[in-house]
Amino acid sequence: MTMEMKDSGSVVLTAYHPHSPARIPGMEQSFVQDIPPGHSPASRKSLSRCRRINRMLSNESAPPPAFSRSNSQASVDSTSMEDFWCEVESIKESREDGSEEAMLLEFKPADEGELEAEWLQDVGLSTLISGAEEEDGQALLSTLTRTQAAAVQKRYNTYTQTLRKKNKHTVRDVRDIFGTDDSPPTLETVPVSPVSSNGIQLPGQKPVWKSVSSNSCLDCGIDKGSPSITEELSYEVSFSESITVLPKTQEWPKNQRFKKEDSALPKFIVRKSRFGLTEVGDLSPEDMKKIRYLSLIELTAFYDALGVELKRNRVERVRGRENGLFGVPLTVLLENDQKKFPGIKVPLIFQKLLLKLEETGLETEGILRVPGSASRVKNLHQELEAKFYEDTFDWDQVRNNDAAGLLKMFIRELPSPLFTVEYLPAFITLVEKISKIKLQLQALHLLIMLMPEANRDTAKAFLQFLKKVVANEGKNKMNLWNVSMIVAPNLFIYKGKRANQQEMQAAATTAHIVRLLIRYQDILWTVPSFLISQVRKMNEAAMNNSKRQLMFDKGVRKLLRRKTMERERPERPEGAVTFPPYLQSDIPEGVIRVYAPLHSKVSMAIQLNSQTKAKDILARFHCENSHGSSQNVRGQIQSLHEIGGNIGQHCLDPDAFMLDVYRANPQAEWVIKPKAS
Numbered sequence: 001m002t003m004e005m006k007d008s009g010s011v012v013l014t015a016y017h018p019h020s021p022a023r024i025p026g027m028e029q030s031f032v033q034d035i036p037p038g039h040s041p042a043s044r045k046s047l048s049r050c051r052r053i054n055r056m057l058s059n060e061s062a063p064p065p066a067f068s069r070s071n072s073q074a075s076v077d078s079t080s081m082e083d084f085w086c087e088v089e090s091i092k093e094s095r096e097d098g099s100e101e102a103m104l105l106e107f108k109p110a111d112e113g114e115l116e117a118e119w120l121q122d123v124g125l126s127t128l129i130s131g132a133e134e135e136d137g138q139a140l141l142s143t144l145t146r147t148q149a150a151a152v153q154k155r156y157n158t159y160t161q162t163l164r165k166k167n168k169h170t171v172r173d174v175r176d177i178f179g180t181d182d183s184p185p186t187l188e189t190v191p192v193s194p195v196s197s198n199g200i201q202l203p204g205q206k207p208v209w210k211s212v213s214s215n216s217c218l219d220c221g222i223d224k225g226s227p228s229i230t231e232e233l234s235y236e237v238s239f240s241e242s243i244t245v246l247p248k249t250q251e252w253p254k255n256q257r258f259k260k261e262d263s264a265l266p267k268f269i270v271r272k273s274r275f276g277l278t279e280v281g282d283l284s285p286e287d288m289k290k291i292r293y294l295s296l297i298e299l300t301a302f303y304d305a306l307g308v309e310l311k312r313n314r315v316e317r318v319r320g321r322e323n324g325l326f327g328v329p330l331t332v333l334l335e336n337d338q339k340k341f342p343g344i345k346v347p348l349i350f351q352k353l354l355l356k357l358e359e360t361g362l363e364t365e366g367i368l369r370v371p372g373s374a375s376r377v378k379n380l381h382q383e384l385e386a387k388f389y390e391d392t393f394d395w396d397q398v399r400n401n402d403a404a405g406l407l408k409m410f411i412r413e414l415p416s417p418l419f420t421v422e423y424l425p426a427f428i429t430l431v432e433k434i435s436k437i438k439l440q441l442q443a444l445h446l447l448i449m450l451m452p453e454a455n456r457d458t459a460k461a462f463l464q465f466l467k468k469v470v471a472n473e474g475k476n477k478m479n480l481w482n483v484s485m486i487v488a489p490n491l492f493i494y495k496g497k498r499a500n501q502q503e504m505q506a507a508a509t510t511a512h513i514v515r516l517l518i519r520y521q522d523i524l525w526t527v528p529s530f531l532i533s534q535v536r537k538m539n540e541a542a543m544n545n546s547k548r549q550l551m552f553d554k555g556v557r558k559l560l561r562r563k564t565m566e567r568e569r570p571e572r573p574e575g576a577v578t579f580p581p582y583l584q585s586d587i588p589e590g591v592i593r594v595y596a597p598l599h600s601k602v603s604m605a606i607q608l609n610s611q612t613k614a615k616d617i618l619a620r621f622h623c624e625n626s627h628g629s630s631q632n633v634r635g636q637i638q639s640l641h642e643i644g645g646n647i648g649q650h651c652l653d654p655d656a657f658m659l660d661v662y663r664a665n666p667q668a669e670w671v672i673k674p675k676a677s
Helices: 027-034 040-057 077-097 112-123 133-143 145-165 174-178 285-306 330-338 346-361 374-390 399-414 424-432 437-450 453-471 482-491 505-520 529-551 554-567 614-624 631-635 656-665
Strands: 003-008 068-074 210-213 230-235 255-259 268-274 591-595 605-608 638-644 648-650 669-673
Touching: 003 077, 027 424, 040 285, 068 614, 077 374, 077 482, 077 669, 112 399, 133 529, 145 285, 230 437, 285 424, 285 529, 285 638, 285 648, 330 346, 330 453, 346 453, 346 482, 399 482, 424 437, 424 505, 437 505, 437 648, 437 669, 453 482, 482 505, 529 648, 605 614, 614 638, 614 656, 614 669
Parallel strands: 230 268, 591 669
Antiparallel strands: 003 068, 003 255, 210 268, 591 605, 638 648, 638 669
16 A cells, blocks of 8 residues: 655645544444443544544545645545544544643744854854854864855855845855855765764775664564665765755656555665764763764755755744653753652653553553543543652553553653654655655654754653564554554644644654654664764864964963973983873883773773774673672673763774774773663
């Protein structure tokens, strides 16, 4: 069964609340079969309303969509949309009966130039707006690829032209920043040589590739009948540099379709270089902040190269509740939870709901799809608010479908959507305007890198749970498409304006996004190595800037002059050379000293060769300390960390070749400790 994607213009999903879905032939019979005997009257009410709604949308006299050029304004087979519309109606009923508080998000209109100014601030280049010396931004600018620099230059040009029109203060000429003329460079396809994931081009070194299947954890029926042809994904070169620019005469397919069968999604192979792969949690918060800067620049350059406008919502900040569980911002929940459990990354209530469902609900037929009792869910909601933090709530009383209802309510009640209001239009656009799944996945990958840490960690926990639901399809009758259809309205319909019919037709689009998130989550939560390369270069540039600044400090120069005089008192042999401190140590080239503070043997010098991997060093320490370390240490999963130099902190892939990492960052320290959970 396929879903036809008609070409019909630019539709931005800002906020929508469907209230008139389409009729589904045969829906009454199939839906009744899913309702268990003795189901609540509220569910029977929802059933009749679903039938009425579907009759409304099936009315052939309904006016055609006003937007006639969008790829994803789909002529969707209505039988495949049954779950979506019934979930929408269930959401609407829960809001109408007062179990969910109403809180509208207000969207701010943008004055000319404001969007560009906000963009420059969001990518860490606010100094370009203030007119100050951009020493902080210079490190970032020095790392940009050609297409990324073009994206920055384009936004800065627009911003400065707007200021000149408004007769604002003098702005710096773009040529002073980029050293080019005013016109942005033409984005033609040119050969780009791969750069190592650590920002250092190693002479004569060719990367050794290792295949990593994107669905190695999805052997639950998702791969049944999957295509025999696989596609490669490389993280070595930026996505925008890899795009062949589309000719101006080329148009997107007018009848693009996507199939709902799980086997329709391709299998991707990720190429693991000699530096291994890096997950989101493997980098320090400081470096992840730089990853976010670079990801927004790269996403903008990526959309520019495809000829697609990157749209963002401008939202008035809405303050949620400052205490409680539901309707509280994720950051506030985490601040409260971390007082009791330091280092926690996902709110406790969300973790507990997921745990309850994983322990007892994964095999429940229709889990997530079959609604719980509205009255029970409302009472449980109130009881949780009162008893959760007192540890007096009885989880045994919670039925599986009611727990699923609470989980979805928690997501919907967040003051800002899990995938952020600002970038929801970009999520929709990646399907509406980009036809190839590989390119959709690359855009989605950058959007995940852009998410705030709390949102990204919570989304990851949620998607891992959904993957387990799909893994139990044989018992719960919930395949990947079913789950995506149920989850989509909870993630992409949020409190805001009422939607029109065109926005409602984005149902297939949002379900496809959720399907990509579930299927390829292992890929999406891996940091692209070209971004890590740029972070290393940023850190190196920042260190060089700091050194130059210190050299011009009068106090430092005076101190250095005195120290120099003291050192020169004894005569040095002719031709003597002074080495940097890290080369004056007794550790020869190619040897690293590894520290393991939690082990009985706390340090060890290790000679590296071209085949030494991080896991080999871990195994050696484990062997040396197998009897001396405490039982607690032996039970922990230890990882080798690269700390300092041109990186903040980096938990290394066990398959990383250490000589390559050492050469990329010779000033780093090497520490074995537990990996941050």
